[in-house]
Amino acid sequence: MPSQRVVLPRSTPTASGMSSRSITALLDRLEARSVECHSIMVVRRGHVVAEGWWAPYSAERPHLLYSLTKSFTSIAVGLAIADGLLSLDDRVVDVLPDHVPADISEQGRRLTVHHLLSMTAGHRTDSLTEAWQLEPGDLVKGFLRVPFPDAEGTRHAYDNPTTFVLARMVERVTGRGLPELLDERLFRPMGVDHAEWDRVASGAAFGFHGLHLTTEAVAAFGELLLRKGLWGDRRLVPHEWVELATRRHIGTLPFEDGSGDADYLCGYGYQFWISRHGYHGDGSFGQLCVVVPSHDLVVAVTGATTQAQAILDTIWECLLPGMDQAGSTREDEILADRLRRLSFAPVLGSAVPDRSLTARLDASAENSALPDGTTVIVDPVDGGWLLHFGASLRVEVGHGEWRESSPLGRPVVAAGAWQGNTFVAELYVITTPHRVRVVVDADAGTAVATWNIVPLTSPSLGLHLRSPLMTRPDVS
Template sequence: MDSEVLANAFDYVREHQTPIHSLTIIRNGYVVVDAYFWPFQRGQYHDVASVTKSVTTTLAGIAIGKHALKLHQPLTSVFAAQDIANLDERKKRLTVEHLMTMTSGLDCDASQGEITLSRMRQSSDWGRFMLDLPMRDEPGSRFEYCSGGMHLLSAAITKATGQSAFDFARRELFGPLGINHAAWPMDNHGVSYGWGDLHLEPLDMAKLGYLWLNDGRWEDRQLVPTAWMRAAVRPQARPEGGDEKYGYGLWLQPDRKPSLFEANGRGGQRISVSPEKNVVVVFTGGEFEPGDIGTFILAALKSDRPLPENPAAAAALSAAVNDAARPLPSLSLMPPLAKAVSGKRYALAENPLGLNALTLTFSGAEAAQLQFELKSRNEPSRPIGLDGTPRVSPDGNFGLPVAVSGRWESNSTFVFDYNEIGNINAYRFRLTFSGDDVDVGVSERSRVIQGVRIHGTTAGRAVSGQVH
């Protein structure tokens, strides 16, 4: 691969302030690039979002290879011990394969922020909720994106193997791949989330891509059945409105040059595999378009043979990787209002973020302190970088760090970015102060929430928050 072209990709990231967290490239079995963009760091795991779906289907393939499940096994057989609501002839024909291809025919609605998934998560038994949904279509007849269907597949793995998908993965997939640093939550029935929230390190994501690239084989072991793996990367369903096809939990682009298949998650999480070029590319990030970086990677794939040595380009790429791990400083002006609001507790109106109150403390030009009071848990005080360098503090969700930076946008408006980094979510808070009151606007880069407005005050009770 052309090191000079790859180094240019890092220049692009800097110039456009692209919120990428990591980039890993494996070509012909060798690590070409393994870069981490500050404040995300090597050795941290990252929420892989819907890449989880591809792991869930891979585990189903392993379970099929071990005869714990069958590809065309009806779900009425998998869950034979329980009564199933809305059981008609179509539901009797619903199989394990239909869940893997998102062609279940269940009445699953992905609109309005995946409303069926939200309703499932409000129920007492997530797997039963999905299994009890009425049928809308004949199984296998139509692709319908359905995160809850992948959770039902995880429940099927648990039913068939007697253990959670995470425990099954530790023994049959993660263990053999040497994946030792992972987190995967489960519901209150011991079923690993089948659709998302798996946390992996980028290099471990690359191991999964390399496994898929090699027909499910890792070194001298066939971890995933060859026939299943080859079927997984063939078109099994055709989503409407695009050129992509869908295999078993993988997005396929067979008509591209070079062709590729991907595990794809919100915010820019990707495991991209091109068998033609014998390359695996892993991205993690906080809402960016991987294709913008992919154009550089594609351009760097100049030959299937080794390129002539270019020491200067190799040194430039190495320097770019090292620079990516360091922040770029700048300065923020401090208006007189900072002293007036410093240390004051602002009680916040009811809001979808579960924030009860916040306090900002300004003690210098380079850093401040933020104290959130949450309904759900105690939140530690977090430093805010005011000099353009986010301050990183520990003990966020899943034990991952949080980075916070802020600046005064005007004499009365303070803006700070609360970046959960490996947990993807990156919130922007815009606080406009007026007397005893503050108006708080909140948005999230990957659109988990949008247009939240919260009233806060140091005097009396705050009025209701609003979502626009």
């Protein structure tokens, strides 16, 4: 595993003008609300003042960002515009003429970079599924074929294909792949050398999803935005683009039942959400980059939760009151010790080193990660186990400790134990928010393997252990 490169300087809450108690309160509140976080990093006045990972997650691991990826694609658009290769008024049909359907509507012909960035193309809901069904081999063409019930520029709808189209437009005008462009212009100058991208079956980066970065890289991105595109003394992104991308361009609407989360009803920028305080990039299951310019504050979070609003609420309720409050070095030390000890508990139970078991998987369980009838073998080896799933998948499992393997390319970190006549293991697909709980009943000869949260791309465990993940873009 590569060592973690330090990208941001370190300090303490007290030295940076905030109270450690406010960060402790944040951790307490997240725990009380059962919000599963995998990492957190707090940056104040340009310095990391608090950082922690819930083991087996760790600092050097990149983590799938889901739709937080969109904010990085927005920056790529800004770079293309700054280079004079693209403009906000450029139309999709002019930049990507080979992706224009024969029956395109007049509104489809009028769609511009601005409409895509602000997600105001005229759809009322996410068009991804319909677009993909219409054109399985060309998501741009499928997007342009989905009917537009509203006039462009008049209504926001969270619409994944808009970002996919933007990525393809940037690639067309720059002659570079989106990952390569951002590596050259953004990541490498910042000292980030581990960006990983999931891709659609053609090999193209999703653009709207699929970027994996470490927590520190996400926090550094927030700091770059906070500094209006300046990294040290080097201008990486035009000041004007950061200002434009992170301001409100369109109002956001509540759900059809009238409900909605407070920080998602403040408006939308160019692939950024406007918040009650500042703005944020957002990815499914708690991937957040929160920027609060008024407090010189950045908070990066990764996790596995459907309670993103609860994370934002906790930041506002706990961290903001601690700004410019007196703290103490003793409180800093207590907080740092707590952050070092964050962990998910390995599965409790006994080793029973001589006991093996063969079972048949029952996929009728909700959120099953493997096909029905898969043969599951629990094979004791060297203080742990080797789990066999069918003919080709082998996962190493530790007892009382995490054990890592990469059976198909992507790392899995796992721990397990016997609990009576039942074998239980937790398999963390460690560069994602997702894990699989395996329960094997020795008496019944059956097993279940279920996701904590089903990945948005596919429920297939085997697919998510391949790197890079290459799949159809049915992701929200």
